[in-house]
Amino acid sequence: MPTAALILAASIAVGGHPAHRTVDVHKGKKPDLLSIIIDKSVDPGVDFFSYSNGLWIKAYPIPPSESSWGIGNAVITELRSKLLTVNQHASKNAKPGSDDQKVHDFWTTGNDEAKAERLGITPLRPLFDRIDAISTVQDAVDVSFWIQNQGVSSLFSFYVGQDEKSSDVMAVHVQQGGLGLPERDFYFNSEAGVAKIRAEYLKHLEILLKLAGDSDETATAKATSIMNFETSLAKASRKLEDLRDPIANYHKMTPDDVTSKLTPSIDWQKHLSDWHLNPSAVVVGQPEFFSSLEALLKGTSIDLLKSYFRVRTLAAYSPYLNKSAVDEDFRFNHTVLSGQKTLKPRWKRVIDSEGEAIGFILGRIFVRDYFPPASKKRYADIVEAFRQAYGRRIDKLDWMSPATKAKAHLKLSILHKKVGYPDKWKDYSKLEIGTESYCQNMINASKWAFEDMLSKFGKPVDRNEWDMTPQTYNAYYNPSNNEIVLPAASFAVPGLLDSEVDEAFAYGYAGASTIGHEMTHGFDDEGRQYDGKGNLSEWWTKDDAKKFQNRAAVMIKQFNSYQPLPGLHINGKASLGENIADYGGILLGIDAFKRTASYKSGKKIGGLTPIQRFFLGYAISWMTEERPEVLRRQLLSDVHAPAKWRVLGPLSNIPEFYKAFHIKPGQPMWRPENQRVRIW
Ligand SMILES: [Zn+2]
Incomplete structure (x- = not known):
């Protein structure tokens, strides 16, 4: 080197x-x-x-x-x-209550290891007391709602968010959930590594139960019962790829109907009104899950339900407790599931959890100091160059009818961009961060976030909100707002100032892999089902939709054939939207980049032509090596293909790439013309 x-x-x-x-x-x-x-x-x-x-x-x-x-x-x-x-x-x-006070107290309390040790699991006492008082199924249901407020998810998932069919309105959503392993498939997949994770998870449950106060014998027996309980929840859950169909996962019902038809044990009207929500309808993601949950609630002992809630609570907060809790969280979540060898230093863990708790306070300071207006303008301009490139590509498509093209243009023209940081910052004034304990600060932050979410119900949708902090190295497309959201940190190249990143590099790196990727999400297998106003509606002609699906099927097949770990292939269906977005992002990037001065100049940098730098800029955005444990987890639970295949997969369909690097027929990165994906 x-x-x-x-x-x-x-x-x-x-x-x-x-x-x-x-x-x-x-x-x-x-x-x-x-x-x-x-x-x-x-x-x-x-x-x-x-x-x-x-x-x-x-x-x-x-x-x-x-x-x-x-x-x-x-x-x-x-x-x-x-x-x-x-x-x-x-x-x-x-000043008490100020942002500065919150940052100071969060930081010092989080780093006070001796205090965390002294307190043991007592910060969770109020939660455990409430759980211990359960004596009927009704009590158990009450607790499952109550601990949602405290940041503990159990039995099912719940959130308030935009109605998929009416994006101007906030709706109550209930979905499958309640699992302790990352995804349904972990409970059933027969691959040896996954089987080992199940065995370790059983041990994890046992240790958590002991930490919560159970004796050795009780803990062993209960761990098995909890595993069986969760396996039943998993059995009732839909597979990862089946959650990607927004229409099949949308069932609007009155709260009374959810109770009478699916879950007689859960009085939705009552529980929602306890949260000051009085919706005329609830969007149920997977009705059959809730029917199974009802049967499960009736067939499970109260004692077991109590243990299940205790475990879920401890699992949610053990990273912020004493050493034995932290060690067990590390052992299972970071070693077994992720292959990590040693625990991160405490100060890093505290900064990461601070980002979850009060991320926008840090974000505001971060962009003020590190994201100059010139960078914001640069990337806003690149978004516009990509938008124009997409428009030209739509015009040139030989498979899409003029009727669908006109609507695609409309959706593209009103796609909204958010670049760098929010115009309006989140108000944390009601959040209490103090010196009582690290764990209490995390509980308070969860409560605050939950209340903040509930408070949106019944109000006009605030389309200025951001779901990611500016310092997040990631980005997203929100179909309900038809918007791409690009945090400041997503443009960062380590070791370089933004002004030191040349145009070709930027068009491949931030451009193709992030901006173009997110833009294409508006037109992937899922995003394309939403119109420009963010509502699920059939704006494609039947024939065009069929043609799109046939073309997408080629992508599914390509990714199904990749096997990052022996015996575990990429889930082509579950990762389809991401793979289309990667592929589309590169195509838009090529078109947009060809119009820039640096492409036209042909000037080499570092011995590389502009177009070579563009493709290398894309590839470096996926420069990541993962431990096999991470690969396994990702293959089972993530809709994104592992980093390496996000380079190999999309580029192997792109003739401009072959040309730039002299790829020859017969080589692995080259595909015969009739086997290439051709969508955008
Ligand atoms: Zn994506």
Whole structure:
């Protein structure tokens, strides 16, 4: 590996030292990141992922305290050290209730390990007391609603959000839920690694029960019963791919009908009105799940239900308790499920949980200090370049009728963009953050978030809201708002200032992999079912919808054939929307980039042509290596394909890519013309 590569890579692979400065101070030019990490020993036509990112991945193996390592982690590492400064500067004498006081108290209390040890699990006492008082099924149902407020999800999922068929209205949604493992398939998949996870989960349940006060014998017997109970919930749950059909998962019913037809044991009207909700209808995701839940509630002993709630409560809060609770959370969630070897230092864990609790307070400071107006303008302009590119691509499609094209244009033209950070910041004034305990602060934050969600019911939809903080290394498309939401951190390249990222790099990295990706979500297998106003409606002609599905089926087949772990293939159906979005993002990126000055100039940087840099910019956005445990979990529970295949899959369908890297017929990255995906 060239020395220059080591210098730059070191700057982006920053380790655990809080005071580390991530931008290397070198007078003169920094080495070109895209070219120095290429592994020339790999043929790009054989494995473009390893070619484009290979040297970095070889030089920086996954650290013991991580379950995966790559560009996202490097961005997060930089972010953490920025947020550390913010925390360290929060004033001790801040006005009670102010943002500064919240940051200060959250930070100091979170880092007070001795206090957490002294308190043990007592911060959960009020929750356990309420659970212990259960004596009837009715009490158990009451508790399942009550602990939702406290940030503990059990039995089913609940949220207030936009009505899929009427996006101007907030609706009450109830869905399948209540599982302790990440997804339904974990309870049934026969692959050896998954079977091992089930055995470890049983042990996990047993340890949690003991931590909650059960004797060894009781804990062993109860753990098995809880596992059986959850397996029944899982059996009643729909598969990951079946949750992606928005129409099949939408059943509007009156609360009284949900009670009488599905769950006579749950008086929805009463429980919702306890939350000051009086909806005329509830959107039930999976009615058959609730029928099974009813049977299960009737057939389960009160004692077991109590143990189940205790376990769910402890599982939700153990990362913020004493050492034995933290250790067990680490053992199961981070070691068994993620392959991590050592626990992250406490200060990192505290900053991460602070992001969950009061993320927009930190976000406001973060963008003020680190996201200049020039960057906001740059990416807003790239969004517009991509929008125009999409319009031109729609015009050129030979399979879509003029009627559907006209409506696609309309949807595209009113697609809303949110870039960097919200115009209006969240008001945390009612949230209490104090010095009582780390766990109490997390409970308070959950309660506040729940109340905040409930308060939206019955009010006009606030379309200015953000569901991600500006410092999140991610982005999303919300079909109900027909909007793409692009947090400031999603544009970040570790070790580089935004002004140091050249146009080709930016068009591939932030452009294709994020902006174009999110934009295409509006037209993927799921997003395309929503119109421009964010309502589920059939705006495609029947014939066009059929043609779309036939073309998408090629993508499903391609991804089903990838096997990242022996015996576990990618779920082509469950990951279809993401794979279409990746593929579309690259196509829009190519079209938009071809209109830029740097493409037209043909000027090489680091020995690479502009179009090569564009594709490398895309590939580096997925520069990540994952432990097998993470791969397994992802293959079973995530609608995103693992990072490597998000490079291999979409690019193998794109002729411009073949041309840029001289990919030859017969090579793995090349597909015969009749086997390529052709949608957008
Ligand atoms: Zn996506």
